[in-house]
Amino acid sequence: MQSLNLIVIGGGAAGIFAAIQAKSQNPKASVILLEKTAVLLAKVRVSGGGRCNVTHSCFQPRKLTEFYPRGSKELLGPFHHFSPQNTIDWFQKRGAKLKTEEDGRIFPVTNRSETIIETLLKEAKQLGVDIRIRQRIENIEKSENGFILSLRDKEPVETQKLILATGSSKEGHAWAQKLGHTIEAPVPSLFTFNVPAFKLQELSGIAVPRAGITIDGTAHTQTGPLLITHFGFSGPAALKLSAWAARTLFEKEYKVKLLINWLPDQTEEESMEQLIQLKANSPRKSLQMENPFSLPKNLWKALCTDPKRLNDLTHKELRSLSTKLHRDPYRVEGKTTHKEEFVTCGGIPRREVDFRTMESKLCPGLHFVGEILDVDGVTGGFNFQNAWTTGYLAGTSV
Ligand SMILES: Cc1cc2nc3c(=O)[nH]c(=O)nc-3n(C[C@H](O)[C@H](O)[C@H](O)COP(=O)(O)OP(=O)(O)OC[C@H]3O[C@@H](n4cnc5c(N)ncnc54)[C@H](O)[C@@H]3O)c2cc1C
Incomplete structure (x- = not known):
């Protein structure tokens, strides 16, 4: 059985960003990202009417937390580690110029979400993150060394660390439950x-x-x-x-x-x-x-x-x-x-996660990032900021 350092499940904003951070912290580690569909970063593509509202120009962590109906208390610490300014710097350093609109929303200068997608995927490729699309994970089990994943038509793989970044998907919730978590019932927001x-x-x-x-x-x-x-x-x-x-x-x-x-x-x-x-x-x-x-x-x-x-x-x-x-x-x-942006309220209860590392408090080695958590923001770029911040923390801590 193949043995890996890290598997990230879910090729959305949070999963890709977590995988990039993990690989950049530890280039020798084997980092694989498994995405169920044929498309990576699908929500980034459609977000903000195809322009991708990457973050918001609110640079004071405490003020920023006020935009999260769920998660404001828990995100205060994380925002001190990775804030909207870090998001801006991260993308601009890699050539994706950003602009701030009058209402504080931040978009790529190109007005195309493709700019954000290209930047993320280029970085992942350069670092050597192994991204695999159309992956069917049939089962996840806790093992002595970490987790064993059964994949359809493939050999099972073992990984030391696992990051669940499956957004509001039912499968992600079911795996978390199997690994000992409860789920706050998902309901729509925005x-x-x-x-x-x-x-x-x-x-x-x-x-x-x-x-x-x-x-x-x-x-x-x-x-x-x-x-x-x-x-x-x-x-x-x-x-x-x-x-x-x-x-x-x-x-x-x-x-x-x-x-x-x-x-x-x-x-x-x-x-x-x-x-x-x-x-x-x-x-x-x-x-x-x-x-x-x-x-x-x-x-x-x-x-x-x-x-x-x-x-x-x-x-x-x-x-x-x-x-x-x-x-x-x-x-x-x-x-x-609301066509421009919608999000799910509910998911992994915040009390079950250590927000310094995004690691599960119930299942060591398991991490959660992005919308799978019971964290959501109002419209304006706050939901992506949650994806970048939690992705950064999980990626750097694993
Ligand atoms: C139309 C729309 C517009 C939006 N616009 C904005 C915006 O402008 N600004 C903003 O801040 N927020 C916006 N949002 C919200 C934002 O897109 C989400 O909060 C963010 O994408 C969450 O990222 P994520 O990576 O946690 O989850 P997701 O983006 O949902 O990614 C989860 C990934 O996991 C994959 N997956 C699920 N189950 C499995 C499985 N079993 N195996 C493998 N892979 C799996 C999915 O296919 C998906 O690729 C918008 C949302 C929508 C729907």
Whole structure:
């Protein structure tokens, strides 16, 4: 039986990066990467709309951890070892120039994810990582020296160390369970909200620069840019909410009441006061034509449907409008996958892993990197940063 130093299972961002790190630390070690499909780095290719949002320009580890609904505490140490700055340096040193966009997302200057793929695969090849595609692993067993892997139509192989980098794949979870781990049930994260009979449908495409979005009856609330779509709500605020409340939403079968706060930087009382003042100052004007809060014009018209002059609006009517401006209810029934980026919440419980080395606390020699862990970030390059950082730690420690 062939005996190896390290096998990495999974040819995604985390697995390839871990294999590169391991081989660069110890060039004499035998490092093999086994990928089930015929395609390496498939998610890198489609990510960020084909541009690959490699990381985010957030260079303060503690601040960076705030972008992870699951894993923020555990990633603090790892980010001190491999941060977005290390990611940038790593790629730029190998010729992949990166650029930062206004919202902090970092992409290759070429705007092509292929640049990232080529850089990673070239490095792996130069170092001599043995990458094998279309590999069917039928069984993994713990042995005295490490692990024995049974491969379809091939001789079994033995390895001292094993890195599982299989993303959200069920097989990866099953092997981890076999080796003594539990699994946090996987549920989707980063999606948009469907509102049947959406009363704002005609405003599809309008982006509100700042709105609050809350799941009624819970503490889950987010503020930020909100996009009105044909079928409901999207944009950074909605995506952040979907990530932080991923499990709650799953449990509620994506049937919840959302409350939109169109004026999150002031209180309902302040809005009411503003409306009363306006009525006193311009009694003859139509409130609908006034747009006193500078909301997108069509949105204001949809919210303030009463064409009456201000003088003809009762105190009760003004109160009802100010309430609506701060707690506008929408019944959500279902979700839609956000095409630019989605991720799985759940996987290997963080408490079962030593985040200094990414080694299992239950099965010595076994390591986990990337999305197989119960770690996920919001949209913006944070999920790849998790793949690079955990890949780096596992690769250097094995
Ligand atoms: C459409 C889309 C766009 C995205 N865009 C971004 C973005 O712009 N920025 C960002 O930060 N994040 C983005 N993400 C999230 C990011 O792609 C993932 O978090 C990241 O790819 C996880 O890397 P990974 O290596 O852990 O897992 P994966 O990329 O899922 O790789 C796992 C690999 O393991 C292989 N595998 C699975 N089972 C087996 C098996 N039994 N045997 C052998 N191999 C196996 C799979 O085939 C796959 O190649 C996006 C995700 C999607 C789906």
